[in-house]
Amino acid sequence: MSVMRRPYFPPGMPLPAITDDTRPFWDACRGGELVIQRCTGCHTFRHLPAPVCWQCRSFAHEWIRVSGRGTIFTHATVHRAFLPELAAYVPYTVVVVALDDASGVRLVSNLVDGEPAIGLPVEVVFEEVSPEVTVPRFRVRIP
Amino acid sequence: MKDTAAIVGIAESEYTKWGKLARCTEYQLALETILRAVDDAGLTIDDVDGFASFSNDRNEFCFVATDLGVPVVRYAGMTWVVGGGGACAAVGDAAMAIATGTARCVVVYRSIAMGQFRRFGRALAGDVVGVRPQDAALGFALPFGLFNATVGMALLVRRHMHRYGTTTEQLGHVAVTFRRHANRNSAAVMHDRPMTLADHAAAPRIVEPFGLLDCCLETDGACALVLVSPERARDLRHRPVYVAAAAQGTGPRYGCGAWAMHYMPEEDYTGGNTQTLAKSLYQTAGVEPRDLDCAQLYDHYTGMVLLQLEDFGICPRGESGPFAAAGELAWPDGALPTNTAGGSLSEAYIHGLNHVVEAVKQLRGVAVSQVPDAELALVASGSGIPTSALLLRR
Numbered sequence: 052m053s054v055m056r057r058p059y060f061p062p063g064m065p066l067p068a069i070t071d072d073t074r075p076f077w078d079a080c081r082g083g084e085l086v087i088q089r090c091t092g093c094h095t096f097r098h099l100p101a102p103v104c105w106q107c108r109s110f111a112h113e114w115i116r117v118s119g120r121g122t123i124f125t126h127a128t129v130h131r132a133f134l135p136e137l138a139a140y141v142p143y144t145v146v147v148v149a150l151d152d153a154s155g156v157r158l159v160s161n162l163v164d165g166e167p168a169i170g171l172p173v174e175v176v177f178e179e180v181s182p183e184v185t186v187p188r189f190r191v192r193i194p
Numbered sequence: 195m196k197d198t199a200a201i202v203g204i205a206e207s208e209y210t211k212w213g214k215l216a217r218c219t220e221y222q223l224a225l226e227t228i229l230r231a232v233d234d235a236g237l238t239i240d241d242v243d244g245f246a247s248f249s250n251d252r253n254e255f256c257f258v259a260t261d262l263g264v265p266v267v268r269y270a271g272m273t274w275v276v277g278g279g280g281a282c283a284a285v286g287d288a289a290m291a292i293a294t295g296t297a298r299c300v301v302v303y304r305s306i307a308m309g310q311f312r313r314f315g316r317a318l319a320g321d322v323v324g325v326r327p328q329d330a331a332l333g334f335a336l337p338f339g340l341f342n343a344t345v346g347m348a349l350l351v352r353r354h355m356h357r358y359g360t361t362t363e364q365l366g367h368v369a370v371t372f373r374r375h376a377n378r379n380s381a382a383v384m385h386d387r388p389m390t391l392a393d394h395a396a397a398p399r400i401v402e403p404f405g406l407l408d409c410c411l412e413t414d415g416a417c418a419l420v421l422v423s424p425e426r427a428r429d430l431r432h433r434p435v436y437v438a439a440a441a442q443g444t445g446p447r448y449g450c451g452a453w454a455m456h457y458m459p460e461e462d463y464t465g466g467n468t469q470t471l472a473k474s475l476y477q478t479a480g481v482e483p484r485d486l487d488c489a490q491l492y493d494h495y496t497g498m499v500l501l502q503l504e505d506f507g508i509c510p511r512g513e514s515g516p517f518a519a520a521g522e523l524a525w526p527d528g529a530l531p532t533n534t535a536g537g538s539l540s541e542a543y544i545h546g547l548n549h550v551v552e553a554v555k556q557l558r559g560v561a562v563s564q565v566p567d568a569e570l571a572l573v574a575s576g577s578g579i580p581t582s583a584l585l586l587r588r
Contacts, residue, residue: 060339067333070325098457099331105447125356125456125463127348128402133317133341142399145340147349147456157456160338169356186337 055163055190059143059178061136066184072100075114080185085175086114087153096153119175120192121150124157126167148173148189158187165191196478199289200427200434201586203235203420204551209383209542213309215414223416224253224305225261231418236431237299242420244269244297246288248280249545253305269297275442276451278492279581281546282573286440286582288421298422304547305416313412314543317341328450335454343494344409346453347578348401351497354464355403357512360500362403364515366394368496369407369539371523376536378525379562383413384540408496410538417547419554435557438570438587439478441471444580451579464511466501466577475572476507479585483507487568488556489530490549492576493537499523502577503532525563534563546575550584557588 069077079086089096092109103110124147132138144162163176173189180186205227208215215223232239239262245255246269255270269291273283281304288300308314318332318341340346354360373389376382389407397405427434445462449455462469476482483506491502500514508530509517517523525531535541535552542548553571555561561568574583 064339065332065336067337068325068329069333070330073330073333099334099449099455125349125353127345127352128399129339129345130399131344131401133315133339137339142402143339145338145345145349159335159340159456169353180337184337188338 055176057163057178058180059161059163059188060140060180063136064180066181072102076100077184079114079116080177080187083177084116085119085187086116087150087156088112089115096156098156098158115153117150117152119187120152121148121173121189123147123162123167123169123171123173124149125169126162128167146173146189161188163188163190197424197436197438198293199421199437200424201285201419201437201554202422202427202430202432202434203231203233203237204554205230205234205418206381206548206551207416209381209413209415211383212313212412212414215307215309220305220307220310220414221253223307224303225258227305227416227418228258228262228301228303231301231420234431235420237420239263240265241299242301243267244288244291244300246271246284246291246300246302247304248273248275248284249277251304252311269300273442273582275444275580275582276576277579278494278545278576279451279579280575281550281582282440282575282584283442283582285419285421285437285550285584286442289437289440292421292423298426300421301418302421302547303416303418304545306543306545307414308412309414315342315344315409315412331450331454340454343453344401344404346451347495347498348404349456350452350463350501350578351495352403354497354501357464358515360497360515363391363395364500364519365403365408365496366391367518368493368499368523369394371518371521372493372533372537373540375525375534375563376540379535379541382536382541383411384536403497404495410494411540411543413542415542415544417544417551419550433558433588435554436587438481438585439475440582440584441474442582443470445470448580453579464501465505466498467579467581468502468505468574468577468583471581471583472506475583475585479587481570481585485570486530486572487570488534488553488565489532489572490534490537490553491532491574492546492549493533493539494576496539498577499532502574506572506574525565531563531565534561534565549573553586557586
């Protein structure tokens with residue numbers, strides 16, 4: 052397996068705006084865990100985090116720790132440095148990962164090693180990008 | 195809503211590469227183009243009592259109306275479908291305003307000088323600071339380098355390629371076909387720049403599967419259209435072009451669109467978010483895809499044209515790549531001449547409003563690459579986002 056790329060991006064990249072709805076997700080990442088919001092009423096997982104369940108309109112929810120395993124749903128390889136700081140960091144790979152144990156949930160992230168392919172098994176790795184923010188990225192998983 | 199309003203005036207400014215509009219501001223370009231569209235209709239500014247635009251237009255109607263001396267404004271609409279998805283919705287909203295008697299003469303306009311503001315091909319960054327729903331959404335996109343529509347739509351198109359075997363060469367056929375149309379159109383930014391499939395294949399990669407020639411232009415320019423009731427349209431200068439049907443909206447869990455969000459149902463992922471619009475349009479107008487004489491489809495990226503062809507039933511699901519490669523989008527001999535002025539890929543990027551103008555030209559019979567006796571045109575705005583579409587007829 053090829054070497055994981057760390058850091059994946061240079062300092063100064065956009066950071067997430069952490070809101071009341073998204074804070075539990077980002078707090079868990081700082082602790083090295085991936086959590087996904089789930090409706091307490093109908094048990095439907097949802098992502099993006101939101102105040103209400105799109106399936107049953109319940110506002111009650113919980114955060115479920117998931118394994119961080121999934122498969123690549125789609126991917127794109129970015130060659131153009133859309134920000135000047137990225138000149139030495141292209142190409143990079145944006146992936147959409149379908150999570151194994153949160154039905155219907157996909158995350159937008161990056162593949163930190165290997166060649167992307169639809170259906171490729173991956174697992175989460177965490178990268179601290181600022182004292183406040185750790186982001187989930189993915190690496191190739193040998194099933 | 196069927197045939198409840200007519201497009202009676204159109205105008206376009208000069209189109210240039212971004213930053214080449216030096217003679218005036220983007221706002222002045224809007225004002226000039228609106229006046230020319232009103233004049234094209236054979237009307238005066240005193241007749242105008244409504245404005246419609248989209249994508250949080252910077253050139254706000256209140257300043258336009260004030261500076262042009264419009265006596266009374268009775269309708270001012272800004273659609274909420276996202277970004278370039280709004281061009282057809284603005285026309286549809288104008289038609290609704292006229293059909294309900296809210297206003298009598300509505301101008302739809304768009305002036306977009308990327309050289310004076312933001313180039314759409316650059317990163318959207320540094321704006322994720324608030325607590326709006328959109329800030330939360332962008333927080334799950336920008337930190338991962340999903341910076342703009344180019345990355346987002348590449349993710350959609352990759353999935354289509356995987357599922358249906360669509361190839362980058364087939365994308366190239368879309369680019370080359372529209373470029374040939376632009377080469378015939380002296381107003382097109384790429385008028386003097388021929389393109390071959392080899393050029394397309396050799397172009398620098400931007401976001402795979404897209405190379406440079408799969409991506410729309412970044413330009414400066416403006417368009418405007420004038421709508422009135424069908425009754426009033428009969429006495430004006432040009433043959434009226436009727437809004438046969440207008441549709442706007444979005445599919446389930448589509449969010450603000452694939453430029454930032456990828457959480458829609460899997461079955462909707464290989465479409466352009468225009469499937470339901472298509473059904474609504476054909477049903478309202480009482481027509482079928484085979485009745486179309488031309489199509490003007492939002493072409494921010496070559497691959498997104500393919501997704502729309504399938505959504506609108508112009509070819510079967512999964513067959514748009516071979517359809518494009520067989521020359522079916524080409525004027526004059528293709529099954530459905532598409533983006534006959536060159537589109538956003540090769541004419542200009544006026545956020546899809548130039549597509550509406552070209553459809554009107556086709557139905558007036560005055561297009562540069564005229565489809566003989568064209569009676570019915572499909573226009574679709576930005577796909578992969580909440581969006582809109584029109585059927586126009588003469």
